Amino acid sequence: MFRLVFSFPWPVYFVLAALVVGGGFYMGNEEKLLNAARLEALKAPMPDVVDASKVTSNSFSAVDEINVAAQVDLDAIYTVSVSGKRTIDTKKTILFAFSPDAIDKSQPVATAFMLETSQDIAAFLDKFMVAKPRALSTVIHVNGESAYVSSKLEGVVEDAAREAGLTLSQNVQFVEPFMQGREFGLRQRSEADHIKFGLFVAALLAGYGVVRFIMTQNKRRKEQVEAPEGQAEA
Structure with a gap:
């Protein structure tokens, strides 16, 4: 070649x-x-919350921003790694999200949060918590943006979900939280x-x-x- x-x-x-x-x-x-779009977005309030079970590719704003209402499966937190002969290792912590009203994990997962492996799960929950624990976890409203996921990494996540006994929706959406705040997340590039x-x-x-x-x-x-x-x- x-x-x-x-x-x-x-x-x-x-x-x-x-x-x-x-x-x-x-x-x-x-x-x-x-x-220019990021500057305009920062002048407006963050988007309305979307139920994690109803997130689709159309749920994101013009700058790929989203605000997700969810519970997360604290029994299925995975650090996934993808490496190749000519690629740098990619390591991410994946949390599968469910509706804030979910009482079990039977519904297909439509949203997954993707954190850097160095980020603390407890800090993530504390930052975005809006309600006390329910069936699965505290209720969180996660402000973040669409995360790029390669087909290889998506396959690894699918394997992790299968191992946890979860079903991913056909077009699961990956969200990277604004752990350093919305202003930093929508900063100028x-x-x-x-x-x-x-x-x-x-x-x-x-x-x-x-x-x-x-x-x-x-x-x-x-x-x-x-x-x-x-x-x-x-």
Whole structure:
């Protein structure tokens, strides 16, 4: 696979470099629009609470913010880890969420909270607690944002739920709580990082394109020099 990537004709690398630069500027502009939306979101109150059992992808705001009313299964707290040959280990603590009115764990899980492994579960519950313990746990209103979950990590979470005897809904939503507060969670992100990364990758591609061009030219010169010699011997 890698051999194929490094064997394209030299013009391809310049085309790829241009596409990467364009992609970097596009992502930078998208981040700029999101930053403006985050500023507007902070001027307004946090979203109305949504029952954890009814959360869908449409429950999130334009800046992926959500406010979830839930109980969590304190008997099924999992630290999941996904690692690969060329990837950094990903470790997260998963808490499966149920309706604040749930009396058991029979309903499919529509929401799962995702915390950094260093974050304390007790601190999480204390921060978002709004009512005393019910059937499963204290009732919490968790303000946070949609969490990116790779298909591999989602598979690990599904295995954890199965081990706990729980059923995940078909489109379970993962929420990363604003443990450092809403203002920090909706902080401005760097727009320039996308552009810088795009320019860096484009420079590598263009540089290799130059190398491929030189290699191609040298090969042609060598063939031109060797061709008459071969004809003379014939």
